[in-house]
Amino acid sequence: MEEQSKACPQKVTKIWTAQQLPLIKRLGITTIPESVVNEVVHSISIFDTYYGAGRNVDNDHGGFLLLYTDFPESRKSFQPVLSRYHVSLDDAEFQNIIHRTETVVWYSELYLISSDYAIIIIYPTRKER
Structure with a gap:
């Protein structure tokens, strides 16, 4: 489930159903703000509600x-991930700030x-001062 590649060496986890949400605890829940965890849970629950929890992420909607x-x-x-789906960074429908600290x-x-x-x-970014 964790994806690592030479083109994308940061730690990244692919989640597509609520059955995988316990992964967040193993990723270091203490370092992931609660508002971020809530956003993950909310987004995944939408996928499960409208497309089913048992779907195949590669073959189903x-x-x-x-x-x-x-x-x-x-x-x-x-x-590299977006390119597999013929999408570029400029194609983002929206970007939302879900948590901010100093x-x-x-x-x-x-x-x-x-x-x-x-x-x-x-994803997190370091805030510019």
Whole structure:
């Protein structure tokens, strides 16, 4: 479930059903703010409600969420995953700040692959001073 690649070396976990939410605890729940966990749970519950908890992420409708637990080098590190779906960084439907402290900002980005498939990317960044 954890995806690691040379093009995207940061720790990232692919989640597509609520059955996988216990993964968050193993990822270090103490380092992931509660508001971020709540956003993950909310997003995944939408996938399960509308597309079914038993769906095959690669063959069925719905989509998945990528949760970065380390700081990505840049948003460009998302491109290898997005390219598999013929989408670019500029295609994000929206970017939302879901948690902010003095030093870290957590973002959520939504990419619509089709009318029935989406990728949500949640990641932290260091806040510029």
